[in-house]
Amino acid sequence: MKSTKEIEFVTQIEKHQNLIHKICRLYSNGDAEHKDLFQEITIQLWKAYPKFRGDSKFSTWMYRVGINTAISLYRKSKRKILSYSFDDVSYKIPQTETYDDSQDQQLKSIYAAIKQFNDIDKAVIFLYLEDKSYKEISEMIGITEVNARVKMNRIKKKLKTQLNP
Amino acid sequence: MDELEILKKDWQKNQKFPKLSKKEIYRLLHKKSSSIVKWIFILSIIEFCFWTLISLLMKDSEAQQRFDSYDIDYIIMPLMISGYIILAYFFVAFYKNYKKISSTDSVKLLMKNILNTRKTVKHYVLFNLIFLYISIIVGIIIEVSNSVDLKLITAKFTDTADYFILYGIVAILTLLMMVLLTGILLGFYYLVYGLLLKRLKKNYKVLQELEQ
Numbered sequence: 234m235k236s237t238k239e240i241e242f243v244t245q246i247e248k249h250q251n252l253i254h255k256i257c258r259l260y261s262n263g264d265a266e267h268k269d270l271f272q273e274i275t276i277q278l279w280k281a282y283p284k285f286r287g288d289s290k291f292s293t294w295m296y297r298v299g300i301n302t303a304i305s306l307y308r309k310s311k312r313k314i315l316s317y318s319f320d321d322v323s324y325k326i327p328q329t330e331t332y333d334d335s336q337d338q339q340l341k342s343i344y345a346a347i348k349q350f351n352d353i354d355k356a357v358i359f360l361y362l363e364d365k366s367y368k369e370i371s372e373m374i375g376i377t378e379v380n381a382r383v384k385m386n387r388i389k390k391k392l393k394t395q396l397n398p
Numbered sequence: 399m400d401e402l403e404i405l406k407k408d409w410q411k412n413q414k415f416p417k418l419s420k421k422e423i424y425r426l427l428h429k430k431s432s433s434i435v436k437w438i439f440i441l442s443i444i445e446f447c448f449w450t451l452i453s454l455l456m457k458d459s460e461a462q463q464r465f466d467s468y469d470i471d472y473i474i475m476p477l478m479i480s481g482y483i484i485l486a487y488f489f490v491a492f493y494k495n496y497k498k499i500s501s502t503d504s505v506k507l508l509m510k511n512i513l514n515t516r517k518t519v520k521h522y523v524l525f526n527l528i529f530l531y532i533s534i535i536v537g538i539i540i541e542v543s544n545s546v547d548l549k550l551i552t553a554k555f556t557d558t559a560d561y562f563i564l565y566g567i568v569a570i571l572t573l574l575m576m577v578l579l580t581g582i583l584l585g586f587y588y589l590v591y592g593l594l595l596k597r598l599k600k601n602y603k604v605l606q607e608l609e610q
Contacts, residue, residue: 254415275426298501306433353604362409375506
């Protein structure tokens with residue numbers, strides 16, 4: 234029996250699932266890990282759902298839980314990961330490694346460089362790519378707005394040096 | 399245009415992922431989580447049980463029964479009562495820390511709360527080790543001054559220097575035992591928690607350095 238809460242939650246996740254995929258894209262390597270992290274984020278969202286009051290947007294709330302799971306809660310396991318399958322098995326999750334050859338070489342290098350960054354940098358980059366303001370970034374990470382800007386500038390510099398050694 | 403701007407443009411338009419159906423998402427909700435917090439919680443409960451069990455086992459041991467015959471309640475009772483009070487304190491502190499962990503907090507606060515939970519259990523283990531060492535030392539002193547068998551052995555020594563040899567051997571053996579026990583425990587904790595929390599600690603350090 235599915236409860237109303239469950240139906241409500243699943244509908245929201247189905248609508249916003251790309252957000253989870255995007256986090257997985259940054260924090261995992263390969264399809265199996267992507268799926269495993271996707272599963273863990275969904276479980277953590279479900280566990281936190283009773284406390285979701287609806288005073289913030291569902292997607293904003295998802296960012297927090299998703300990033301926290303990827304950075305602090307998720308434990309990369311060696312267990313057999315394929316606990317669920319996508320409908321279309323031939324559909325490959327886009328990873329840096331599987332990037333289409335026709336894609337710009339520069340983009341390929343940027344994605345590859347970012348994959349090497351530490352977990353906190355990745356979170357800042359992710360939120361920046363998602364068009365979040367420095368205020369939102371600082372709140373989600375738990376640092377001051379000034380430090381969020383400092384961090385971003387350092388990331389930009391680091392990226393530049395890595396790409397143009 | 400800098401690299402991140404190029405990336406941002408691509409990021410916002412180029413996101414093709416397989417779409418999960420409602421049925422598939424529903425199935426995910428009922429999978430088991432493998433989160434770090436769950437593991438820390440399980441390990442902490444095991445630790446609490448392990449150390450409580452050890453102290454209970456010691457209570458019923460032959461040595462303890464012999465101690466009871468020495469009429470030294472004034473030493474044993476305060477040690478036992480303080481032991482239980484401290485156990486209760488650690489358990490409440492651990493539970494409170496655990497309840498504070500929330501995946502909707504900021505990245506930094508969540509990390510801090512997870513590490514605090516671990517810290518409480520670490521302090522509990524440390525307290526137990528110290529408590530165990532104090533008990534060993536107190537036990538040896540009581541044994542040496544009360545045991546009839548030991549008095550018989552020491553009665554055979556005529557020279558004072560012989561006493562020092564006996565006490566020296568006892569002290570060295572005790573010390574070796576403590577070092578060995580500490581080594582084994584530290585090694586065990588390093589393996590279990592070191593590996594489990596390595597990533598978290600590294601990330602927390604990054605955030606702390608930024609605030610300096």
